[in-house]
């Protein structure tokens with residue numbers, strides 16, 4: 194646990210027999226690319242060393258700031274970067290300078306082989322390896338469930354320019370993987386930049402995913418894969434959780450068009466599809482150039498409360514994720530523990546033909562969240578949830594002698610879920626205080642217009658169930 198605030202901007206170095214705090218004041222204000230280059234030189238040893246760092250957005254304590262792990266992975270949503278910024282902690286270096294002895298017997302190897310085979314020899318993970326999550330863009334568009342131009346639309350033929358297929362065909366350079374993962378679902382594209390008149394170019398490698406393509410693509414009307422990569426690159430350099438600025442700028446664009454704000458606030462002519470303006474706006478957001486961007490970087494909801502335009506702020510607890518699938522997803526992100534699409538699979542429930550049953554939907558959300566609590570606690574990848582069944586997880590635990598855990602998986606998952614909600618409620622969470630803006634109720638998907646009654650009933654019932662989980666009685 195990291196307590197207190199450093200006197201000067203610092204880096205924390207952690208190894209199995211080492212803890213050190215280093216003054217890195219000269220890195221304060223640098224973007225993630227510059228900070229990464231310097232830190233990698235200071236602390237060589239790729240593969241067994243990981244570097245977590247924040248950019249200008251985290252230093253300014255914006256709730257949109259993420260923590261970037263090495264280059265292509267992030268702790269996103271709900272402002273982890275702001276927490277590091279508040280402690281003047283620019284970076285954390287973790288050295289993997291030790292190893293664990295495997296238990297005697299061949300159980301671990303057997304379990305490892307089975308998991309490895311399921312991951313690589315079956316088609317369970319092929320969708321992640323092939324197109325990756327961007328494969329969802331066309332799927333969502335076909336379902337009329339893709340957030341487009343601040344959720345003014347849910348389908349548009351122009352999205353063909355940013356589908357997973359389009360990225361693969363035009364911009365994909367290579368796949369990469371988290372440490373030790375044989376799947377390699379990280380898709381890395383490239384952008385070229387001319388740096389001299391005499392046809393001199395550099396190219397940069399940028400990872401892309403469904404959520405990023407939606408939020409700095411279709412949500413702001415940018416339908417060209419290379420323009421989307423440039424926007425992702427800019428947001429990454431600023432240390433922003435890419436999803437939040439995209440949605441915030443989509444709101445600002447509509448607010449500007451409606452005359453709620455002017456160019457005096459936005460500084461650039463925000464207009465759907467104008468990627469050059471959005472690149473400039475992302476920098477303004479990270480550095481808090483004027484009062485408007487300072488407020489917007491605190492969250493779209495805050496800016497809308499000040500200027501107006503709350504009805505079309507696409508906020509579900511925080512800026513929305515890339516699924517306009519309907520009632521269950523909107524309720525699950527709005528009320529979810531981290532207000533994240535990863536809290537539970539509301540978007541997949543919406544796509545099942547089960548009708549509108551409040552009790553059934555709440556049951557699904559609670560069960561699905563519980564399964565994810567367990568996987569997250571085991572630092573397992575949520576994409577591999579089809580491979581890591583409870584039985585496989587039990588075998589994994591047994592192979593390293595955690596027999597008690599293995600025999601009580603369900604009880605332990607229930608307890609983790611309960612404790613998380615208890616902590617969340619203690620920190621001031623009140624489901625009845627969370628509103629779902631009008632814009633979400635105005636959409637039409639492949640199922641037809643959104644059912645407002647079902648949405649409200651589900652929100653009330655799920656909120657009550659969450660309070661039950663946290664051990665809070667009705668009316669208390």
Ligand code: SF4
Nearest residue numbers: 370371374376378574
């Ligand atoms: S661990 Fe998960 S996110 Fe990382 S490369 Fe593997 S499948 Fe992708």
